[in-house]
Amino acid sequence: MKDSNHRLSVNSGKRLPLVFLAIAGLASLTNTAQAEEFQFRLHHFLGPDSPAQKVLLEPWAERIREQSNGRIDISIHPGMSLGGAPPSLVNQVESGEVDMVWTLAGYTPGRFPRTEVFELPAVHFRSAYATNRAIFANFDLIEADYKGLKPLLVHVHAGNAIHMAGQDVTEPADLRGLTIRTPSRTGGWLIDAWQAEQAAMPAPRIRDALADGSIDGALIPFEVFSSIGLEGLVGHSVVGADGSRFGTSVFLFLMNQDQFDALPADLQQVIDDNIGLDFVKEMGLAWDDLEVPGRMVQYENLTKLPVDDIYAFEDVSEQVVQRWIREVTSQGIDGRELVDEARRYIARYSRIITTLD
Structure with missing residues (x-):
């Protein structure tokens, strides 16, 4: 039986020119490289069926993949599957051990002191949407907490x-x-x-x-x-x-700043286009809606x-x-x-x- 390489080089009994094969092979390699120019690992502490993964992380990663024409591929690793404990997630993304994380600010006490204001009792009221909007509107007041990090989303849940x-x-x-x-x-x-x-x-x-x-x-x-x-x-x-x-609790969706800076300008723009006010509103409304099933379970x-x-x-x-x-x-x-x-x-x-x- 003839192998696949031999079949590739035969066309109606005539051998294809070697230069054609070289060009075809190079094109194949180029297309593969372009399909996944940047592969990022996203690590978090909850399970694969958690609302965080299904409502936030998976849809966002898919939008980035589509809008980058497949040049950015983000693999999601739930349940601390890449190692460590939840309090280590911020260090993992800061050090570049992973490229992105979703975590709780409270797992690293004192690391985000300004951001804590939004989780305080008698400051947060009842709505993730409202506090998300407040965080976005006042981000300049807490920006110093994120040196060396690229914040993709800083958000809360509806409250404790x-x-x-x-x-x-x-x-x-x-x-x-x-x-x-x-x-x-x-x-x-x-x-x-x-x-x-x-x-x-x-x-x-x-x-x-x-x-x-x-x-x-x-x-x-x-x-x-x-x-x-x-x-x-x-x-x-x-x-x-x-x-x-x-x-409430403040959640942090963070990217390693060096990894972001290494992206070409057009791919940086893809990410920036997906972390603005519309994203903040969307996730605020989503987290308010996510409260309903649990409240119904505890209705009695x-x-x-x-x-x-x-x-x-x-x-x-x-x-x-x-x-x-x-x-x-x-x-x-x-x-x-x-x-x-x-x-x-x-x-x-x-x-x-x-x-x-």
């Missing part, structure tokens, strides 16, 4: 509810002495102010911690309620009747605190805000300006989202 394995919660005193999972250091400060014990852990560990009784509850959004398997483990979920939450176990009861929680939350202002002011950061501007813009865009509702 209090999820308790056992007892219901109607006032801060109900939490005294209990152990509550925190998503961030400012969340930990809120738990401290409740006179409860804080337990820091990534979201995927919450289920086992609730099941074995090592924590009594957790601060998390409804968005991940089902994806991390909390059905049947949470007896009470607590929010304000006005939709208010107990702070959902406590909505009336306004009078929320005031007691807000008084405690304000202690956390003032602690944060003192902390960052000692670092030479104008914490009061950040809080004032964050609140002003979140209030503005919360009115917009209320109108849309």
Whole structure:
């Protein structure tokens, strides 16, 4: 049997010129190179079926591939599959070990001090859309947090509810002495102010911690309620009747700056065209919508605190805000300006989202 190379060189019994074959081979190699000029690895800590991957990362990577005509290929690696623990993700992208990451700012406490303002209780209200818009509008005030990094999206979820394995919660005193999972250091400060014990852990560990009784509850959004398997483990979920939450978490979609700078100008533009205000709005609305299924799962176990009861929680939350202002002011950061501007813009865009509702 003749091999494939021989078949390629035969055409109606006549041998093709060698120069033709050389040109054809070169064209093939050139086309292959052009198809994947830049291959980037995107690493994150949640599973492959998580909302972060399905709603944010996969569609975005596909848009970049299409708009670059296949010259940029982004492979997504969920669940820390490239190694390390969630707190190492920022270091991985800074060092160039990976090209892109999606992570929580709270997994590297103190690394993004200005950005923390948007996760504070009594600053964030209830809407990912509103706080995303506020972050985008004030990015110049937090830009210093991202030296050496290319921020693709800085966003939040709709906000933390209090999820308790056992007892219901109607006032801060109900939490005294209990152990509550925190998503961030400012969340930990809120738990401290409740006179409860804080337990820091990534979201995927919450289920086992609730099941074995090592924590009594957790601060998390409804968005991940089902994806991390909390059905049947949470007896009470607590929010304000006005939709208010107990702070939120800031997520970071980051690219290694050197990798971005190495791209030709036209491919840099492809990325920049896909990280603007429209993207911010899209992901804000998406994360607000992602709350609905989890809330429905907990419908029979959902406590909505009336306004009078929320005031007691807000008084405690304000202690956390003032602690944060003192902390960052000692670092030479104008914490009061950040809080004032964050609140002003979140209030503005919360009115917009209320109108849309």
